[in-house]
Structure formats: C-alpha cells, structure tokens
Amino acid sequence: MPRPSVREQIVDAAFEQFHRHGYNACGVKLITDSAGVPKGSFYNHFDSKEALALVVMDRYGETRHLDELANTKVAPLTRLRNHFEALAKDIVEYGYERGCVYGNFSNEAADHIPAIREGVAAAFDFWAEAVEKAIREAQADRSLTSTQDPETLSRFLINAWEGAIVGERAAKSGESFAAFFTLAFEVVLR
Amino acid sequence: MPRPSVREQIVDAAFEQFHRHGYNACGVKLITDSAGVPKGSFYNHFDSKEALALVVMDRYGETRHLDELANTKVAPLTRLRNHFEALAKDIVEYGYERGCVYGNFSNEAADHIPAIREGVAAAFDFWAEAVEKAIREAQADRSLTSTQDPETLSRFLINAWEGAIVGERAAKSGESFAAFFTLAFEVVLR
Numbered sequence: 001m002p003r004p005s006v007r008e009q010i011v012d013a014a015f016e017q018f019h020r021h022g023y024n025a026c027g028v029k030l031i032t033d034s035a036g037v038p039k040g041s042f043y044n045h046f047d048s049k050e051a052l053a054l055v056v057m058d059r060y061g062e063t064r065h066l067d068e069l070a071n072t073k074v075a076p077l078t079r080l081r082n083h084f085e086a087l088a089k090d091i092v093e094y095g096y097e098r099g100c101v102y103g104n105f106s107n108e109a110a111d112h113i114p115a116i117r118e119g120v121a122a123a124f125d126f127w128a129e130a131v132e133k134a135i136r137e138a139q140a141d142r143s144l145t146s147t148q149d150p151e152t153l154s155r156f157l158i159n160a161w162e163g164a165i166v167g168e169r170a171a172k173s174g175e176s177f178a179a180f181f182t183l184a185f186e187v188v189l190r
Numbered sequence: 191m192p193r194p195s196v197r198e199q200i201v202d203a204a205f206e207q208f209h210r211h212g213y214n215a216c217g218v219k220l221i222t223d224s225a226g227v228p229k230g231s232f233y234n235h236f237d238s239k240e241a242l243a244l245v246v247m248d249r250y251g252e253t254r255h256l257d258e259l260a261n262t263k264v265a266p267l268t269r270l271r272n273h274f275e276a277l278a279k280d281i282v283e284y285g286y287e288r289g290c291v292y293g294n295f296s297n298e299a300a301d302h303i304p305a306i307r308e309g310v311a312a313a314f315d316f317w318a319e320a321v322e323k324a325i326r327e328a329q330a331d332r333s334l335t336s337t338q339d340p341e342t343l344s345r346f347l348i349n350a351w352e353g354a355i356v357g358e359r360a361a362k363s364g365e366s367f368a369a370f371f372t373l374a375f376e377v378v379l380r
Contacts (some may be wrong), residue, residue, distance in 0.1 A: 022298055090252040097301040103353075106360045107297045108212055111287040120360035148377065155357065156369040160346065163293075163353025167345065170296045172312035179346040187338065188377055 007045040009035040014056050019090070019098045021054060023108040024096040054119045060101040061123055063090075069130045076138035080131065081185055082100065084161060088177050093166060102127075103162045128154045135189070144189055157184055197235040199225040204246050209288045213243060213298040213306070242296065244309045250291040252312055253280075259320045266328035270321065271375055274351060278367050281355060286362040292317075293352045318344045325379070334379055348373055 004012070013035035017026045027048055032039045046052045065086040069079050091098070102123050110117035132154035138144035146153065160180055167176030194202070203225035207216045218239055222229045236242045255276040259269050281288070292313050300307035322344035328334035336343065350370055357366030 013305065020301075022214065024298075025211065099297055102360075103356045104297055106356050107289055108295050110359045111210075117360055117362075124357060124360055131220040137233075140340065146377070150374070152369045152372055155366055156350065159357045159366050159370065160350040160355035162356045163349035165353045166293045166296050166356070167314060167349045169300045170307055171312055172291075172307075176345055176349050179342045180349065182342055183338070183346040183378060187336070188373060 006035075006037050006041050009037055010042060010052065011055055011059060014052050015059055018053065018056050018104075019060075020099055022104050050113055050115055053109070053116060057101060057105065057119050057123055061126065064127065066127065066130045069134050072137070075143060076134045076141065077143050077185075077189060080134050080138070080189065081181075083131070083134075084157075084181070084184065087161065088181075091168065092174075092177075096168040099165050099169055100162060103165060116185060124158065128158050131158060138189070146188070146190060152187065157188065160184065196231050199227055200232060200235060200242065201245055201249060204242050205249055208243065208246050208294075209250075209291055214292050214293050227262050228342075238307055240303055243299070243306060247291060247295065247309050247313055251316065254317065254319065256320045262327070265333060266324045266331065267333050267375075267379060269380065270324050271371075272329070273321070273324075274347075274371070274374065277351065278371075280362075281358065282367075286358045289359055293355060314348065318348050321348060328379070336378070336380060343378065347378065350374065354357050355380060 010031060014026075014031045017031050019035050020026075021030070028042050029039050031044050031049075031052070042052075047053075063085050068074070068086065069083050071079060074082070091100075102120050105116055106120045110120055128151070130148045135144065135150040135153050139146070139150065160183075164176040164180040168174070200221060202273060204216075204221045207221050207224050211220070213375050216239075218232050219229050221239075221242070222232050232242075236245075255273050258276065259266070259273050264272070281290075283380075295306050296310045300310055313351075318341070322340045325334065325340040325343050329336070331338065354366040354370040358364070
C-alpha cells in the first residue's frame, strides 16, 4: 500500500481529533501532532482550520450510512430503521461519547464562523433529503399511512435523532435512543 | 439597589459568556474581564471553571419556563405548548444563536468532565420530569389519547427540542422549529 500523503494524514487525524474534542478544543498543533507531521506542513495543504473542518465534514458524511437509505431492494421503512440503528450503533460503540460531527460543529462554531454554519446546514439538508426520499417511497407503497409532509417528517426525525445524541452524551443510559426508536417508528412513521 | 457582590458579578458574566461562546472557548479570564473584576478574585469564590459552570446551569434552569408547566389553572396540553413556545421565543430573539446551555455543555464537556456530565444529566432529568407530569395530567383528563408511556414521551420531546435547536443554529430558517411544533402537537401528543 502506498504511504498516505501528508494531506491525507492530516485529514485522517483531524477527523479523529475533531470528533473526539470538538472544534474549539482542537487546534492545528493537536491535529498535526496527531498526524505525525510538522505543524508547518499544515498550511501547504489547508488555508485554515476552518477549511480543514469542511473537508472533515464531507468525510464524515461518507460514514453516515446514507447509501443504505437509497437501496430500493429493501422496504423503505426497514431502510429508515436500519439507517438510524446503524447511526445508533456507531455511537454506542464509542460509549455514547463524541456525538455527531455536524451537531458538534453546529453547537460550537456555527454562531461565529459562517462557512462552518453553511457547511453544517448543507450537510443536514443533504441528509434530510435522503430521509425524505425514503419517507416518500413508504407513503407511495402505503407502508406509511401518515399524510404529514415528508419534508417536515424528515426534518423532525433528523433533529430528534441529533437531540437523542445530546441526551445520551449526558445520561449514557440508552433511554434517549430507546425513546427515539419507539416514538419515531411506532408513532411518527406509521 | 445594593452593588452586586463579586461572586454575583462573576456568575452573571459567566452565564452570558458560556451561553455565547460555549464551555471550551470561554476561559476564566474572559469571564472575569467581562465581569469587570480581577482574575485573581475568581478563586476566592469558585474552585474551578467547572464549579462555576454548575452554578450557571442552575441559574439557566431558572429561566427555562418550568413554572408554567406546573400551573394547573391552564390545561396541560396548552401548558406544554406554551412551554416549548416560550423556549422557542428565547432562541428566535437571539437570532437562533447561543443554543441551549445544557445541550452546549453536553456536547462540549460531558465526555471529558464527569461533574459537567452529571450536572447536565440531572438538568435534563429535572426538565423531563416536569414535562412528564404535564403529559400524565393530559392523559388523565383525556385531552391526550396517546397511551405511550409518559416518561418515554417526555424524553423524546425534550430531545427532539434539543435537536431542533441544533438544526436551527445551522439553518436559521425556522423550519426545524416549525417541524417540531407540527409533529409534537399534531402527532406525538394527541
């Protein structure tokens, strides 16, 4: 396997460190130290920590189990459940720590850094559209009888999920995730 | 009016600065500068930034419109709606910025600081119990026909609200708050 480029090493390290420490507590030096590259090399590849954060958000998006949502071989409501279960599994595996990169960046940096705010908003929109598409398919095949607007349903569900993460990060009890699955799949999506 | 004590000035300033900047970006010096007191005076009143953060969380709790939830002169579902509308109004007035102190602390500090994690979990529990009580009253007077467990409903709703804040902080569109009110009051609480 070829050695990863310095840029790749920085992105990999930033993914890990941003996810672990959040945006503000994670400086360029922490990232380059963690990547094992000189701090000076950072600015050969990125204009700023902010620019790197946008790349990390894209990379994070690739891990958000969106492919499965579009797999029409699986019934749409099953896909939706599998999607959120896969997201839950990732977080349980981290002991309810780290949270969601989008949510973390929204909380920590959206107020102060317009590019981060726009990046997070675009990421949430992209995710909401994928969920909305599966909801439309479930309404079309009558597995979902709710006549609520699919865009509203989708936005509500992804926010409810983000909030469940916030709850579990404090409580670590599983109660917030359990409440999400009960209400989302027994009440909202029915 | 008597001059506020130094301790009071520090708590007031910390409330504002923590809410505005979050936990990690807000150091003791920023707080004491903002309070207009010498940095050295901080440790006469608080053992640590963490200890102050717990005091700020209590103070924040007093502003979370929980009293209205317990006012039995108002119908329980109306109280619940008024409660979340009051929370929404506070956030809209800040231009969708600042978020919720509990959610911010959960995201930024719960993983690393056990006392903050426990403080946030206790604050969410206290809030969830107040919401749960109103839900039980609504089930008792048949204004709410849902037979879902009130504890599960409450936990789901407060998390969905926290997530709506995360969504609005990025999008600032009102769409996440609108989706919350539609689904919470037309679907979940009915």
